[in-house]
Amino acid sequence: xxxxxxxxxxxxxxxxxxxxxxxxxxxxxxxxxxxxxxxxxxxxxxxxxxxxxxxxxxxxxxxxxxxxxxxxxxxxxxxxxxxxxxxxxxxxxxxxxxxxxxxxxxxxxxxxxxxxxxxxxxx
Numbered sequence: 001x002x003x004x005x006x007x008x009x010x011x012x013x014x015x016x017x018x019x020x021x022x023x024x025x026x027x028x029x030x031x032x033x034x035x036x037x038x039x040x041x042x043x044x045x046x047x048x049x050x051x052x053x054x055x056x057x058x059x060x061x062x063x064x065x066x067x068x069x070x071x072x073x074x075x076x077x078x079x080x081x082x083x084x085x086x087x088x089x090x091x092x093x094x095x096x097x098x099x100x101x102x103x104x105x106x107x108x109x110x111x112x113x114x115x116x117x118x119x120x121x122x123x
């Protein structure tokens with residue numbers, strides 16, 4: 001079931017909200033989750049592992065995303081935008097969503113690792 005959840009991620013550096021002198025780098029990420037299963041699925045919770053450029057790891061867990069626990073119909077997508085603050089100009093995120101169907105119960109949909117970086121920070 002989890003392998004049939006397609007997760008697309010776009011990231012952006014938010015210059016106007018960041019303060020490099022204070023080691024505050026703000027990034028947004030826009031995620032689109034597409035249900036390629038034959039049944040509706042509901043996103044119950046999320047788990048993120050965020051690693052900054054100093055190899056410091058922060059774990060974030062919580063119910064739903066952006067205050068919602070959306071149900072995604074077969075062949076449909078759900079999109080949302082959120083963000084994170086790092087103390088370094090480069091970092092990465094990965095994790096998983098806990099999803100549920102009426103038919104099979106809970107399953108894990110892995111979120112592939114993606115990079116957060118200032119423009120031109122990676123060569």
